[in-house]
Amino acid sequence: MNNYRSPLNDLRFVLHHVLKAPEVLATLPAHAETGAEIIDAVLEEGGRFCDQVIGPLYQEGDKGCRFENGGVTTPKGFRAAFQAFTEGGWSGLTAPAEEGGQGLPYVLDGAFKELINGANVAWGTFPLLGHGAVEALRHYGEDWQKQVFLAPLVDGRWTGTMCLTEPHCGTDLGLLKTKAEPLGDGRYAISGQKIFITAGEHDMTDNIVHLVLARLPDAPAGVKGISLFVVPKFKVDREGNVGERNAVACGSIEHKMGLHGSATCVMNFDAAEGWMVGAPNKGLSAMFVMMNSARLGVGLQGLGLIERAWQNALAYAYDRLQMRAAGGAAYPDKPADPLIVHPDIRRMLLTCRAFAEGGRVLALYATLQADVAHNAGDEAARAEADTVVSFLTPIVKGLLTEAAVECAYHAQQVYGGHGYIAEWGMDQIARDARITTIYEGTTQIQALDLIGRKTLMANGAGLKLVLGRIAAFCKENAGNAALAEFLPVLAKRAEQWGELTQRIGAKAAGDANVAPAAAYDYLFYSGYLTLAWCWAQRVAAAEASSASAAFKQAQREVARFYFAKLLPRADYHAAAIDAGPAALMALADADVGVQS
Template identity: 60%
Template sequence: MSQYRVPLTDIRFALHDVLDAGTLFARLGLDDASRDIVDAVLDEGARFAETVLAPLNRVGDEIGCAHDKATGAVTTPPGFRDAYAQYVDGGWSGLTAEPAYGGQGLPHLLGTTIKEMIDAANLAWGNFPLLSHGAVEALLHHGEDWQREAFLKPLVDGRWTGTMCLTEPHAGTDLGLLRTRAVPREDGSYAISGTKIFITAGEHDMTENIVHLVLAKLPDAPAGSRGISLFVVPKRRVARDGRLGDVNAVHCGAIEHKMGIHGSATCVLNFDDAEGFLVGAPNKGLMAMFTMMNSARLAVGLQGLGLSDRALQNAARYANERLQSRAPAGPAFPDKVADPIIVHPDVRRMLLTCKALVEGGRLLGYHAASLLDVLGHAQDTDERADADALLGFLTPIVKACLTEWGVECTYHALQCFGGHGYIHEHGMEQLARDARITTLYEGTTGIQALDLVGRKLLQLQGAGLKVFLGMVHTFCRTHAEDDTLREFVGPLAAAAAEWQTLSGDIAQRAQRDPDEAGAASVDYLFYSGYVALAYWWARSVAAAEASTHPEAFKTAKRETARFYYARILPRTLAHRAAIQSGAASLMTLDAEAFGA
């Protein structure tokens, strides 16, 4: 069975040494987030993840959720409900929420570290509170006063959970095709009717109420995505004074039988004139929903990171224990019948790939989370504007790269086990199955790439890219004469310059042929992710050298960075070639030639 131990040393290194979170929090006026408080939260989060959630990971996979077709009720796997009660009692649901609504007001960056722990310990369980944060953000920024009063406090304290209801059987990415309807009533509410699918935690037995945020169309709505409105539709009716009423006309018609995350309830929800309330302006629902969706996309990126780290931990342990043959140069452990497989170069290639992507990816994800704190608390308007642009640019990179790397890392880790990885006993195949969904929900990798190129690069003229390149240039100038960083600074500066050139080339070609943007998008996304990680690995080496960590820790950071620059950063060469090849190689073949 796979195990999980929270990598507290590396998490603290990321927070305190690389990102200098203490200085950031103090500058933003987050006075409650002192070093002592942060470390105490990390310790308690690790205890909860390791002792409460991790033991339930296999239970959730083997037993899964049960659906009563007659009543629509969903029963979660054994232990899940009690774990959620402990989660609420521990105050985790309100860790980063506004104190005005019962939250603790701690930094989003700190909340992200706890999110990583939860996802690594038990991804399926972590999906139940996952969307509550996004629901809170959507209602906080777009809801009416009475909606904030009625819904936010029970969501923040964990008595209720939230969902995001977008997808319909015929309408996935193209939300303009949705058919769910909202008919106004005389009392100011709306009758919501339609079917939504793939609704994470759409029904369960953990809380007394579930708050559904539903996209629907008003009777006189314009066609397409311009005619979408957002509604809050609770499982049990909620009066304007917050009183809980009877059961609303929302029914779980089925739960999906999936490749992975068996312990997560993925529901078909049927709305039959259910009572709902408009959130925000009519026909402006996408704006409000994207507040929730962007939060979820960052969160899903952390899911990929958590699974990668758990997979690496188990593969590294196995590689040090499993005895098979001898090292190429002769017996490394002559007192044993064979050497552990960690002596073999290809096993080390797989483990180092995971290590480089996990530790670099952690900084990429944490940095994005820190921008949420800057957006919420910085006094300088220019600083907030830069943070907003950079966060928008990084969000699709975090979501897509961390999840695709999650698939890569869980498969590398499984491969280290050989045939033993493919069987159920060691738990590695569950991690590989669970990881696959992260590249799909909250927008596939292709959708993230189109957002990055079409909106963040072309429409917004690369505003976020310019901020990130500014960070890279500052770092390279600062350390230009630093002998300990010379081997990283030169290649990083060259990669950043090429990144800028490629971005301009894509923009020029897209003006001539709209297909060029889509043809380049996925390769551009990965190119961006690999250069971003090169930056964070250079910063990791600099931070490690300046820290009080043991020499072994510093050496490990430097050698992993060298591996990254030598073996992973060159992947950008293939992505660059694909980008420069243009759209013709993709678009020339007739559709019929693909076969039926």
């Protein structure tokens, strides 16, 4: 009863018309050959895989994984779909040819990930974290480790995990206790318990490669004493021979609110054999390499879920007859009018559309910048794009996952009582979406990252670049009549964004709580501003395209809706920021809950 169709038309519109991805990629040596035809062909094939193979398993997946005798059985059909995925070569989409990959750009991978997550977000978690493991090994692994682990991870014979969280620490990895004892021959014995390990155990592949944070015996306390280890489920020697079962086992799987098709495992390491990846006590940097890739990936989970919520809510709003339009029957031949005639139903639907289509530009812009950051011939261009991706990553993750929660909420609400019933699948979207604002760094952590490391500590480098690009966009479109109503608002808002940031910076110097108290609202303020830019870009691109008049008008009207009804939320966030930390911090810890 819950459907999904890959939004290929809009993906093509965004990639070709809004972002002009083929033109940007043409400037990158590694992707000079990735023309529009290849992009379209991959999207077409990827869409088919998502719509026909994993999409139909979405509600089945909600029945969950089973844990028995230390093993995890994935939902019916998941294993076969994974086989189809690897056989189709989807696993190594962005990996270079020498690792056995397709060498395609990140932006195309981002588009494909959106489709996977729209079609079946839980299924998508099985391949997802392998990418992070690959990134970590590629950057920090010794040659033999790359030789042994990369190929099977890239082609999907094996999957990967990120083993960070422990029962007493998630956000605060400095507290972690898992130990790594050197065995003298380059091997380490890893002991400890990791929790919330996505795809820590499953029945899809022969081996699973765990990337594990642990402490050496002499490690300093805190985050400066964390090292990274590779620990395969079945032991692998330096020649790549797979041996006996390693001493790592799944102790149980969590009963979660949603994402039931994804196995969230307690992993027990009992002197499991592993090798260090990178330098001793430098595990956190390696972890961040995995994490940044994973954060954009979770932002794309948000995007996929928004699209799924929106598609179903829209279909229901056309189908369900209930009450008459305020001005009188709009469809007098029907017993009642369809929901779509009601203003507040439209508010919820347009909110979903604004986040889905605007968010698509945002997320794919970030992934396209990742391509530039990795592959531009010019070092300065690489550095600049890298700064932009770093700045946008917490916005993509924070805004699109929170928007997913909001849009899932709206979509359920459009369904009324039926939105609460499992059969219709809308509650599953809401339950699945709920984890996205938590894992791979909560919204709070994204917010601190954005305002701290990515802004105040970087002297606003990322913001300045983005503001520069907004200014360039405004200048370029100065004579564009279709944008006349939007550009002055966008320019004014961009100016306010800079001023707000400076106000925070000025106050932050004198009070350590200013930045963390402003962080959450700053994330959303920045998100709404960025999305305004995305919507202005969509209008400009639609206008310049040969799309239908109806589509052009729809883009203009959704942009108007966004500017009139959603962008003003930025003012609320600015007001909350300007109120300062006092309202949050005045009470002593013990008095936050004091009763009469």
